[in-house]
Amino acid sequence: MTADALPPRTVRSAPDRLLAVLAAFDHAHPALCLTDISRRAGLTLTTTHRLVGALTEWGALERDADGLYHVGLRLWEIAALAPRGLALRQVALPYLEDLYEATHENVQLAVRDGGEVVYVEWLSGRSAVGVHIRVGARWPLHATGVGLALLAHSGQPFQEAYCAGPLTAFTPYTIADPARLRRELAEVRRSGVAVSSRQITEDTLSVAAPVHGRDGGVTAAVSIVVPHATAQAAVLVPAVRLAARGISRALGWRPEAR
Amino acid sequence: MTADALPPRTVRSAPDRLLAVLAAFDHAHPALCLTDISRRAGLTLTTTHRLVGALTEWGALERDADGLYHVGLRLWEIAALAPRGLALRQVALPYLEDLYEATHENVQLAVRDGGEVVYVEWLSGRSAVGVHIRVGARWPLHATGVGLALLAHSGQPFQEAYCAGPLTAFTPYTIADPARLRRELAEVRRSGVAVSSRQITEDTLSVAAPVHGRDGGVTAAVSIVVPHATAQAAVLVPAVRLAARGISRALGWRPEAR
Structure with missing residues (x-):
């Protein structure tokens, strides 16, 4: 049993x-065999076989030519209805495209889920700087x-609890001090x-707006990510x-109505 | 009980x-109350309450301020792993953006699921022609x-069965004859x-390529949709x-390796 396995639980x-x-x-495991699923889900192989069968028949999972299972098109279609996922993205996309076209840099749209940002859109040209994020x-x-834009406009108690840490540092420039x-x-x-300058990787800078x-509440944030070395934040701010x-x-x- | 309700089944x-x-x-019902879910799923209210509770706790559903349920961010995140959904889109996006930027028209990416196309991407500027599709x-x-691009490159037995019909006509121009x-x-x-000229609505034309x-097999198709009146298909073909x-x-x- 490896470190990422859950012990089988009888009462679930x-x-x-x-x-x-x-x-x-998940992103590290987009294709799995039955044994992998059983181990990662903490279920017996018999139960896994039955559940994967039901999910595959329904279209939530798909089996490829190598016998590996993937997330299926039908689950994706239903998930596309998520208001904070593709539905938000549909409304935002023309504006994100305008921003991309004006700058040809990486453009993102993100929402907050607890103490994390989740990227719901990411437009990236083939010439834009490589970044370690994806939808x-x-x-x-x-x-x-x-994340800073979303945190700055979240409730005061949440902000205080978050600022109290712990705050993980990814580079020497990450803001890890409360x-x-x-x-x-x-x-x-x-x-x-x-x-946000050089906080995730030392060679990138991002400019974000709520x-x-x-x-009137802040529901998402839009940003642009550029190479730190040549970034001119002042030029990007108005566009973002x-x-x-x-x-x-x-x-x-x-x-104006407020 | 309305027409879209399923009778409760005891053995499921x-x-x-x-x-x-x-x-x-679904697209027509992105936000539902418990009673709606119960009716549409063909389940008792008690069972629905229990299952919706489990799905909400897990993040597959989210409850809004009005008490309505929506598809949740967590389900969307897992569905984003679907190889024929967002994963395909991630690979294709830079090329779709180039096509959008070169034309400023509606740009789509679609896959085949049985006898239907499913749109997995749709880039639409604010100035592009209004079309009745979405992701x-x-x-x-x-x-x-x-659909024609995907059908033309599907297996011969499938093509024959599909061509035999019935073929629904949406306009007088729809190809409904085998x-x-x-x-x-x-x-x-x-x-x-x-x-495809004026087949879905009488005012649009689309140009698609596999x-x-x-x-080597055809896994998706890319297309552009423009107003029929001013369309110059010959100009769009090379770009698509x-x-x-x-x-x-x-x-x-x-x-070249084939």
Whole structure:
């Protein structure tokens, strides 16, 4: 039994077991054999075989020519209805495309889930700087531009608890000090944009701005990621703010009515 | 009981019941209350309450401020791993963006699922022609450019069965005659592109080209949709073919090695 295996539990509900099969798949494990699924889900091979059969018949999983299982098209179609996933992306896409076209850099849209950002869109030209994110990827809030923008506009108790740490450092430049993070968040609220410099990798910089929903609350953040060496943050700020305001308006935000 | 309700069935497996809850959500019903879910899934309210609770706790569903349930971010994250969904889209996106930027028209990527196309990507500028498709949407193969491209390169027995009909007509221009569809498919194979004119709505035209996978088989199709009145198909053909070849190469297709 390897480190990532769960011990088989005897008392688990039927939904719990089925969802454990789906949760066996992640970015590091997009294709699995029955034995892998059984081990990662903490289920017997017999139970796994039965559940994978039901999921495959329904279309939530697909089996390839090598006998490996993948997430299926039918699950993807239903998941496309998630308001904070593809549905948000559909509204935002024209504005993200405009931002991409104006800059030809990596453009992202992200939402907050607990203490992490989840990227729901990422436009990347073949010439843009290589970055270590992709759709569905997660990063801690304090280390990314979108994360800082989302954290700065979350509830005060949540912000305090988050700032108290622990704050993981990915590079020597990551904001891992609570007092510095609090100052940074105040600056994000003051300026309306978040600049994250060399925090995830030492060669990139991101500029992010908050996206407001119909009720005025911040529901997402849009950002651009560029090479640190040649970045001119001042040039990128207006473009990112414009994209964020466009998406906010498309979501029903009316600042002038407030 | 309305027309879309299923009668409660007593003998259903646990996976079947849970998947029925997920399948209650579709494009026409992205937000549902418990009673709606119960009715659409054909389950008792007690069972629905229990299953929705498990799915919500896990993150497959989310409950909004109005008490309605939506598809959740966690399900979307797992579904993003689908090789024929977002994973294919990630590889294709730079080429689709190039095509969008070169034309500023609606750009689509689709795969075949049985007798239908499923759109896995759709780039649409704010100025592009309005079309009745979106990510996750389905249309019959014979009525769309991508569908004709995919059908023309599917197995001969499948093509024959599909051409035998019935073939639904959406406009007076839809190819609903088996003999005409067979001729059209031969022309698609000969020319390497599919042109679908006024088949879904009378004011649009699409130009599509097949995308090849590593093994040489056609795994997807890329298309552009433009207003019929001003469309110059001859101008669009090279751009669509170029995008399709770019995506094919990115997927590992090596025509020169064949």
